[in-house]
Amino acid sequence: MQLSQRISRISVSSTLVVVQKATKLKASGVNVVDFGAGEPDFPTPDNIKKAAIEALNQNFTKYTPTGGIADLKQAIVKRHAKDFGSAYSVEECLVTVGGKQAIFEAIAATINYGDEVILPVPYWVSFLDIVNYAGGRAVLLQTREEDGFAVRAEDVEKLVTPKTKLIIINSPNNPTGAVVPPEEMEKLLALAVRRNLLLVSDECYCQFVYDGHKPFSLGHSSNRENLIIVGSLSKTYAMTGWRVGFALGSSVLLRNMLKLQSHSTSNPTSFAQKAGVEALSGPQDSVQRMLAEYQRRRNLIVEGLRAIPGIQCNMPAGAFYVYPNVKAYLIRDGIADSAALVEKLLEQAHVAVVPGPAFGTEDHVRISYATSEEQINEGLRRMKEFFSQI
Ligand SMILES: Cc1ncc(COP(=O)(O)O)c(C=O)c1O
Structure with missing residues (x-):
């Protein structure tokens, strides 16, 4: 074959x-x-499991809107607003089959053959493969171990060329656990604006920070052109198998990502979405x-x-x-x-x-x-x- x-x-x-x-x-x-x-x-916490069982008992088992049910989108933007001071509308929210699908769709919807994507090393393995699959060229930013694998906007900027389209940042990072300080994140967004790039910020581990670090998101910015946030319920709520993630960003970009979703997975699982509503709106202890x-x-x-x-x-x-x-x-x-x-x-x-x-x-x-x-x-x-x- x-x-x-x-x-x-x-x-x-x-x-x-x-x-x-x-x-x-x-x-x-x-x-x-x-x-x-x-x-x-x-x-997975009991209240979340109960919400899924309830949804099953109510026969909430059919197709839903491809980009997620309205109450889950509401719950996502509300939780994000509460935690990070963001102000996304439901049109600026897409529910996906895990955070991975949001990343896949964001890259597939923006990258043409030969476009460059700046990716700090060490990177989560799927970023590289997805960029390669989309026909992009990953430009690797080497970070230093003795520097705690720090990602700095000034180092990223040195790699920007006329072909650069995306910068992918994952903080806290898989695999190093490194956290990009908020002021550096702001500089990265400013760089994306200055050079007309899209910053993909993977917030999958955003709630897990230690030693006085506070969970941080660039989502407080009103920028929609140069920033897409990818999030997931997988790690925060111990829901890896449920496959619920999301993207927050420009409604135009999300509508185009939705096209891909409509021809691949369709909606995230119906009752897992109901569980997601409880995860985000219920007790956070x-x-x-x-x-x-x-x-x-x-x-x-x-x-x-x-x-x-x-x-x-x-x-x-x-x-x-x-x-x-x-x-x-x-x-x-x-x-x-x-x-x-x-x-x-x-x-x-x-x-x-x-x-x-x-x-x-x-x-x-x-x-x-x-x-x-x-x-x-x-x-x-x-x-x-x-x-x-x-
Ligand atoms: C950095 C990072 N982003 C995204 C994901 C995707 O998680 P999920 O698709 O389960 O939401 C993972 C999972 O391991 C990850 O480590």
Whole structure:
């Protein structure tokens, strides 16, 4: 079969590959400590589940408007206004099948062949593949680990050419947990305005920030031409499987993204949308509980990793990932690169992590600490032993 050039430009998400390998091992009875999955281990809060059950009981099980039901759009713009001082109308809101679909559609609706997209490294793997699929050219902005992987508008500006169309920013960041300070975010938006670009701001982890950082969104700006916000209920409300995300931005752009949605998935699942209304409009205390727990786990894992000789680990300010540097253990004992290291770690110590090349760097691994304290302690114990034997 002759496959399209378009599909040959992308590969299966490498984070999913690790998850699959770990799942296979687990299914064969192996006790795996899984730091691979980028999803909360908490169950979806009960009030949210109840709203979905209620919707099912009321037979809310048919097609809905493709871009989402009106009460969910209302709930999204209200929550965003309350949390961040934004003022989006429902026409400036699109409900999508997870945040991923919003990103896919935003890129597909704006990128022509050869257009350039500025993407800071380390990046979430899907950004690169989606840009490639759309025929764009990712222009990678190298950040420095010793600088906490900071993204600066002045460095971004150096990469802008007449072909630049988009800048993609994800703060807090997957995989590093780095948070772009609000003043730098403002500079990035000012740059987008000055150079007539579109800033795609992925706020998927926006509620998970630590050490006195406050959740931040550029959405408080009235700019609709140069900014599109992508959000998700997946991480904030432990709803990864429900597949509810959204975009906030220019109604013209959203209408064009909707075209794509109407020919692919159609609406996000009807009763999941009703659950989304409850998630956003109901009590928010579960988010605070998860946040406090993530902060404790972050401290635990960073401390444990730093105690392993040769491993360097930044203290991330957000999300639920750490991105330690494991260079000291590469190119020795048959371990050529971080992919080989990750494989050995999984096979020998039964600890699943994701190799750095999935995110554009060679010397790191990504560890998701969205797992229990018990698992974190056990994983640290196994890693300590594993690394002491290399
Ligand atoms: C940075 C980032 N953006 C977006 C998403 C998409 O999440 P979802 O499609 O579940 O809303 C993820 C998921 O891992 C992510 O890490």
